[in-house]
Amino acid sequence: MEQKLYYWLHRAYMLGLKIAAKVLPISKPTLFLGKEALKQLCHSVSIMDINKVLIVTDSGLVKLGLVKKLTFEFERVGVHCEIYDGVEPDPTYHHVEDGLSLYRKHRCQAVVALGGGSSIDCAKVVAACATNHKPVRRLVGLLKVWKSPAPIFVVPTTAGTGSEVTVAAVVSDPTSHQKTPLMDPKLVPIAAALEPSLMLALPAHITAQTGMDALTHAIEAYLSGNATPETDRYALAAFSLIDENLEKAVKFGQNVTARQNMALASYYAGLAFTKASLGYVHAIAHTLGAKYGTPHGLANAVVLPHVLEFSKSEAKERMAKLADTLGLTDRHVSDSIKAQAFIDYIKQLQKKLDLPSHFDHILQEHIAELAKQSLQEARWNYPVPKYMQQEECERLILAVSVNK
Numbered sequence: 001m002e003q004k005l006y007y008w009l010h011r012a013y014m015l016g017l018k019i020a021a022k023v024l025p026i027s028k029p030t031l032f033l034g035k036e037a038l039k040q041l042c043h044s045v046s047i048m049d050i051n052k053v054l055i056v057t058d059s060g061l062v063k064l065g066l067v068k069k070l071t072f073e074f075e076r077v078g079v080h081c082e083i084y085d086g087v088e089p090d091p092t093y094h095h096v097e098d099g100l101s102l103y104r105k106h107r108c109q110a111v112v113a114l115g116g117g118s119s120i121d122c123a124k125v126v127a128a129c130a131t132n133h134k135p136v137r138r139l140v141g142l143l144k145v146w147k148s149p150a151p152i153f154v155v156p157t158t159a160g161t162g163s164e165v166t167v168a169a170v171v172s173d174p175t176s177h178q179k180t181p182l183m184d185p186k187l188v189p190i191a192a193a194l195e196p197s198l199m200l201a202l203p204a205h206i207t208a209q210t211g212m213d214a215l216t217h218a219i220e221a222y223l224s225g226n227a228t229p230e231t232d233r234y235a236l237a238a239f240s241l242i243d244e245n246l247e248k249a250v251k252f253g254q255n256v257t258a259r260q261n262m263a264l265a266s267y268y269a270g271l272a273f274t275k276a277s278l279g280y281v282h283a284i285a286h287t288l289g290a291k292y293g294t295p296h297g298l299a300n301a302v303v304l305p306h307v308l309e310f311s312k313s314e315a316k317e318r319m320a321k322l323a324d325t326l327g328l329t330d331r332h333v334s335d336s337i338k339a340q341a342f343i344d345y346i347k348q349l350q351k352k353l354d355l356p357s358h359f360d361h362i363l364q365e366h367i368a369e370l371a372k373q374s375l376q377e378a379r380w381n382y383p384v385p386k387y388m389q390q391e392e393c394e395r396l397i398l399a400v401s402v403n404k
Contacts, residue, residue, distance in 0.1 A: 026274060029154070029165055030191040031267065034260065038073050038155065041193035045110065045153060046077035053079060053153075054108040056099050056123035057115050058087045061157060064201055070114055070155060082106040084126075087115065090289060091122040092174040093136045099126040103150070110151040113189075116210065117161030117296070120154055124169035124187045127152045136171060136180075145184040152189040157198045159249070159262035160210025160297055162217055162270025164192035172290065178373075179290050188274075194267065196259035204250050207262075208353040209297030211246040214238060214266040215349075216300040219308075220279040221272035222322065223315045225383035234272035236325060241265035243326055250353055280388055281307045283378040284397065287370050292361055301355045306396050308343045312336075314386035319343070362401035367394050 032040040045053065053074065061067050062085050071081045084099040103111065103126055111130070113123035127149035128139055139145055154164040163169070169182045202210075218238040221231055242265045248258035284307070285299035312319065320338035323329055328341040350357060362370070371393035378384060388396075 026167060026185045027188050028271065029189045032191065032193045032195075033264065035195065035197060035256075037193035037195040038070065038198070041153060041155065041191055042070075042073040042077050042079065044191055045074070045112075045151075046079050048110075048151070050109045050151065051079060052106065052108050053081055053110045053112045054099065054103045054106070054126070055081050055083045055112045055114055056087060056126060057083065057085050057113070057119050059085050061085075061115055066157060066198055067114060069198075070112070074112075081112075082108055087119045087122050089118050089295070090172050090179070090293070091118050092172045094174055095122050096125045096129060096136050096171055099123070100129050103130055108150070110153060111149075112153045112155065113163075114155045114157065116156065116158040117163045117213075120156065120161065120163035121169040121171060123154070124149070124152055124163075124189075125171050125182060126150075128169075128182065128184075128187065136182075137173075139182050140180040142183050145182065145186045148186050152187070154189045154192040155198065156192065156194065156263065156266070158202060158206065158210040159199060159259070159266040160213035162214065162266050162273065164189060164194075165267055165270035166274045168274075170286075177290055179286050192267070194260070194263040196256045196263060199259045199263065200254055200256070202253065204253060205354070206297075207253065208246070208250045208355055209295055209301060210266075211242060211249065211262060211297070212301035212304070212350075212353070212355065213297035214262070214269045215242045215246070216281050216285075216304055217269035217273045217278070218242065218265075219304070219322070220281055220382075221269065221276035223279065223311065223318050223385050224273075224276040225385060227276045227318075231272045231276035234268045235276070238265040238269035238272060239322065239325060241268070246349075247352055277382050279307065279382045279384045280310070280374065280378055280393075283374040283382060284370075284393075284400075286377060287374045288359070288362070290373075291366065291370060294359065294361070298355065301350060301353075302357065302359060303396075303400055305343055305346045305350070305357075306399055308346065310388065310392065310396060311384070311386045312339050312343065315339070318385070358399075359401055362397065364398070364401070367397050367401070370397055 111127040113120040130150045218235045222235040245258040245261040288294040316339040320335035323338040323342040
């Protein structure tokens with residue numbers, strides 16, 4: 001009886017979120033794409049009467065010379081830069097506080113993220129704290145960013161997170177080690193520069209992992225109960241671009257066209273899940289990341305086929321359409337056969353990208369708690385096609401942890 005009540009409460013709440021997604025105004029960032037994207041973004045900042053920015057990035061990009069390249073373009077148009085390069089994977093409240101301290105000390109007027117999802121999320125939260133004058137904990141949750149953040153600009157150096165277009169930012173509580181999301185339309189950046197040359201040095205394994213993150217965004221948005229014709233268009237565009245370009249970007253990292261198309265795929269997938277939301281793959285991936293430090297894209301890649309198998313009975317029609325998009329089967333076969341062909345395609349892609357099919361670091365004594373935390377995240381956030389019980393989630397995580 002209790003499980004049925006949870007199910008119907010979940011469905012009612014998700015319907016409310018679907019209506020809210022249609023009603024709430026969610027802006028799209030101005031997009032600069034191609035080899036002049038960085039220059040164009042810096043110029044756009046300069047004509048907004050912004051004289052000083054805080055660049056939020058990591059030390060690795062300083063060593064690669066990408067921070068120097070960005071500061072050169074800003075200084076060229078008269079915008080001074082202060083640099084916070086302390087971002088680490090899965091940033092915590094401490095990283096936000098350190099960045100915020102620099103922002104205030106130097107009286108910056110805008111925040112520019114240079115990097116992957118961690119830098120972008122950290123930058124968003126710094127910008128929100130700068131104007132709301134509240135600690136991070138009080139901004140966590142839905143629609144808690146009451147005042148508009150400081151202007152946010154984004155220069156992604158990976159293609160996968162979609163953070164450059166989303167309403168969300170995720171930072172970890174250093175005490176509980178749990179990931180805590182801020183979700184507010186005000187967190188959408190003003191502009192993003194997708195310049196493929198900035199991604200050419202990305203290692204193959206990171207390219208593969210972030211690409212699978214983008215693919216998971218597109219798939220979960222397409223299978224979502226909150227999907228709309230608009231989000232379907234973005235999800236399918238991302239899906240097709242990833243199919244055509246991810247393997248090329250991994251195996252031929254200097255392929256500028258593949259890099260640019262993957263950046264665009266990440267952007268489209270971000271637009272799709274911003275309104276349609278995500279699902280159990282991301283819930284479990286977030287939990288594994290918080291518990292073991294499992295890289296987010298890698299966790300998505302490993303968990304994705306398992307969740308698709310679980311959801312197949314309720315989502316086979318939508319999976320069949322994805323299979324048709326790639327021409328995986330004869331169009332006259334049943335949806336069940338097409339759905340299985342789609343799942344097999346995901347598994348084959350894993351192998352082509354040299355990604356593992358399981359994890360050996362998940363401890364069996366942690367599985368019940370991992371499942372509980374994953375379901376807690378999903379229950380009030382994700383309009384999944386098939387509702388998962390505690391025991392089912394435990395079995396799925398166990399399957400992820402066993403090399404079959």
